[in-house]
Amino acid sequence: MDETDEKVSLKRKLNSDDGEQSAAYSPRKNASTYLKHEMHWLLDGNMLLQIGKTRFKIHRSRLASESRWFQALVELRAGNSPDIPTEYRNTIDEAIKSAQKVGECDLFFLDFEDGPNANKFAALLSAMQYGIEFVYENPSFSTVADIYEASQFFDVPRYSKFSEMYLKTMFDDSFESIPPNPSPYAARALILGDCYGLQDIKRRCFYDLARTHPIAIPTEDDASDCVPSASDIDDANSTILIDLLNIQRRLALSWDSIYLAIDEGKFCDIPSCTHRHCAADLVGLKAAKIQHPFDPITAMNVMLATASQKKSSCKVQKKRLEDFFDQQSNQIWEEMAEWAGISESEALE
DSSP, X not given: OOHHHHHHHHHHHHTTSSSSOOOOOXXXXXXXXXXXXXXXXXXXXXXXXXXXXXXXXXXXXXXXXXXXHHHHHHHHHTTOOOOOOGGGHHHHHHHHHHOEEEXXXXXXXXXXXXXXXXXXXXXXXXXXXXXXXXXXXXXXXXHHHHHHHHHHHTTOHHHHHHHHHHHHHHTOXXXXXXXXXXXXXXXXXXXXXXXXXXXXXXXXXXXXXXXXXXXXXXXXXXXXXXXXXGGGGGGSXXXXXXXXXXXXXXXXXXXXXXXXXXXXOOOOOOTTOXXXXXXXXXXXXXXXXXXXXXXHHHHHHHHHHHHHTOTTSOHHHHXXXXXXXXXXXXXXXXXXXXXXXXXXHHHHO
16 A cells, blocks of 8 residues: 555545544435534525535535535536536535435535545534634634544635644744643644645654653643544554654654763863853753653753752853753754655745
């Protein structure tokens, strides 16, 4: 199986791993077997959509105005000949073949092998319904991830862009923004980025995964979201897993130059200075390495904080240690781009 096949299989896994699993497509479905969606059932709606057993009643014009996929579907159903992009020609044809008339409304079955399930489609509809209010309510990671998948499949550019900005903010691509604890959502974010070409979050996601514990424990701020687990990485393709193992190995090896410089180096060359100059003791080198074996950047921040608390130590040594840590962190982050398979142009963007 090549990488393209793995990504297709991965999209199928993503779209069936939570909520209601999409049923296999069949040309003719039973229009009487369904459950109304509790939120997205508009009394004045004029289009019916069904995924699995869940049926939605929505405004056709509202959906078509946001989604290029639905715009093509509506035009084709009306007897027009829209210019349909090749990437979703097959799914449009499937939807048209499934169409039935229920009262005055067209009913379409959207059970696609690689398509979003009912929960993910509902998340997209909620974002469209509440607009800016939805954004200010600070949606959870899992909700945005669902919106991203559904908006990518149905070609809804505005909400794809919103989701990408959310992910870029959460996984900011700079070593200065790395928090003390890794994100419990790095695995799913990396998989989404890999599926949809979102390279900007790749380096940070890999770093968080490399330094994370086997079971990621969410903070209190994440309490309203679903509890993630180490099993998320099981959905990744073999290329991601191989890259992750390589990154962990290289992060562990990056300690060699840090350890050597601090253990043997002299960070103060002022002859008259009477302060003790054991840098390893000053920063707590051994404890930092044990605590953060795959996270040298956080470890260097911890060591710098440890040194800052020792007020009687040499100020010149502290300043030079700070400069050394910054240089080492920057070097590791630049090398992370290569380890994560990010091109030089992508890393500079």
